[in-house]
Amino acid sequence: MKKLLYACGILMSGLCFSQESVPKIKATFFDGVAVAGYVDHGAFINFTGPNISLTHKDVKFILGMLPSLRIKNDKSPGTKNSAITPNLGAGLTVIYRKFALQLPVYYNSKTATENGSWKMGIGLGYSFK
Numbered sequence: 001m002k003k004l005l006y007a008c009g010i011l012m013s014g015l016c017f018s019q020e021s022v023p024k025i026k027a028t029f030f031d032g033v034a035v036a037g038y039v040d041h042g043a044f045i046n047f048t049g050p051n052i053s054l055t056h057k058d059v060k061f062i063l064g065m066l067p068s069l070r071i072k073n074d075k076s077p078g079t080k081n082s083a084i085t086p087n088l089g090a091g092l093t094v095i096y097r098k099f100a101l102q103l104p105v106y107y108n109s110k111t112a113t114e115n116g117s118w119k120m121g122i123g124l125g126y127s128f129k
Contacts (some may be wrong), residue, residue, distance in 0.1 A: 024055045031062060033093060035102045037123020042072025044121060045102070048093055062093040062125075066104050076113070093125075100125035 033048040051064020056112040066089040074080040091104035110116040 005080070022038070025052065026037030026055075027052050033062070033095065033100050033125055034128070035066075035100055035104075035123040036126075037102060037104070038074065039104065039106055039107065039121025040119040041072070042070055044068045044070045044087070044106070044123065046089065046091070046102075047054050048122075049088075051093075058097055060095040062095070063091075064089055064093075066102075066105070068104075070106065072122040076111075095127045096129050100127055 004055045013093040021118045027050075030047045031051065031053065034045070034101075035047075035110050036043065036045050038044075048062055048067035051062045053060055053062045053064075055061075056128040068087045068089050070085050070087045071083060073083055079082050087106055089104040091098055091102060093102045100123075102125060103120065104123065105118050107118055108114070108116060
């Protein structure tokens with residue numbers, strides 16, 4: 001996980017310092033990006049939430065919160081959770097023109113059989129702006 005964050009930081013700093021054009025950095029509450037993807041043997045649907053973004057030519061990097069609906073069948077015996085649950089994730093979204101690639105992380109809380117842990121996923125989406 002740390003290696004991924006370091007790699008993203010190096011990539012973003014390389015783009016900032018190696019080009020002559022001036023990239024724009026700004027904070028927003030909603031960017032108009034809808035994403036669907038896979039995480040922890042289930043799916044998610046989200047929209048980008050509060051974030052910090054960096055725009056360089058046709059590429060936009062977004063690091064922020066991801067209000068989501070997670071879709072996952074509970075396979076535990078006995079009582080079961082709902083198949084669709086609201087969840088808040090965080091992650092990196094890269095938008096090229098109108099297409100988005102997302103690397104979200106979600107926290108699965110501790111249960112009677114498993115410790116709490118962070119799970120990383122991947123998703124594809126569309127930018128409406």
